[in-house]
Amino acid sequence: MIINLSKLLDGTENVVEIDDVFDLRHLKIRGKKIKFHKPLALKGGIYKTDDGIFINLDISYEYTDVCDRCLEEFTNKQTSVLSGKIIEKAEDDSKEEITIYLDKGKINLEKAIKKVLVLDFPMKSLCNSDCKGLCPKCGINLNEEQCECDTTDVDPRLEKLKELLD
Numbered sequence: 353m354i355i356n357l358s359k360l361l362d363g364t365e366n367v368v369e370i371d372d373v374f375d376l377r378h379l380k381i382r383g384k385k386i387k388f389h390k391p392l393a394l395k396g397g398i399y400k401t402d403d404g405i406f407i408n409l410d411i412s413y414e415y416t417d418v419c420d421r422c423l424e425e426f427t428n429k430q431t432s433v434l435s436g437k438i439i440e441k442a443e444d445d446s447k448e449e450i451t452i453y454l455d456k457g458k459i460n461l462e463k464a465i466k467k468v469l470v471l472d473f474p475m476k477s478l479c480n481s482d483c484k485g486l487c488p489k490c491g492i493n494l495n496e497e498q499c500e501c502d503t504t505d506v507d508p509r510l511e512k513l514k515e516l517l518d
Contacts (some may be wrong), residue, residue, distance in 0.1 A: 353394075353465070357438075360400050363447045368398040370409060374465055382475045390510070392465070398438065401459030402499040404504055407452060409434040411465060417477045422493050432472040 353374050359365040373391035380386070396409035410430045434494055438452045450467045452459050465497055485495035489501035506514050 387416045405438040419479040421483045426479040
């Protein structure tokens with residue numbers, strides 16, 4: 353996604369508004385292939401100030417993932433924010449995670465958008481916060497039904513004490 357900033361650079365405009373979509377079908381995040389249902393919605397702007405050129409962009413999206421506890425597929429909606437300073441490659445002393453370079457009056461947001469999605473993606477994917485997961489003995493989905501398995505683990509060092517209590 354390339355955006356022309358020539359009017360911003362020559363002083364004709366101070367703001368470039370962004371209200372667009374970015375078509376991304378899937379993205380590999382931490383070894384998982386995440387599928388997006390529709391194009392990502394981008395809303396925000398690029399601003400020129402005395403301190404430089406800055407971007408502030410809200411990225412709204414809906415994706416399909418697999419729950420880490422019950423292994424069921426689920427859909428989630430999320431909004432991420434891309435914000436920072438746009439710099440020329442020659443002045444690259446940035447220690448930022450996400451850097452957007454100005455090249456011949458244009459910027460390419462594709463890499464920055466993908467990095468934001470990867471950084472904002474939850475470490476643990478859950479279908480809901482109350483997910484009970486799978487039974488460690490029989491593998492049944494505990495969200496859908498209960499099983500009769502004995503899942504109490506006893507430390508082998510304390511097994512004799514358990515026998516005394518029974």
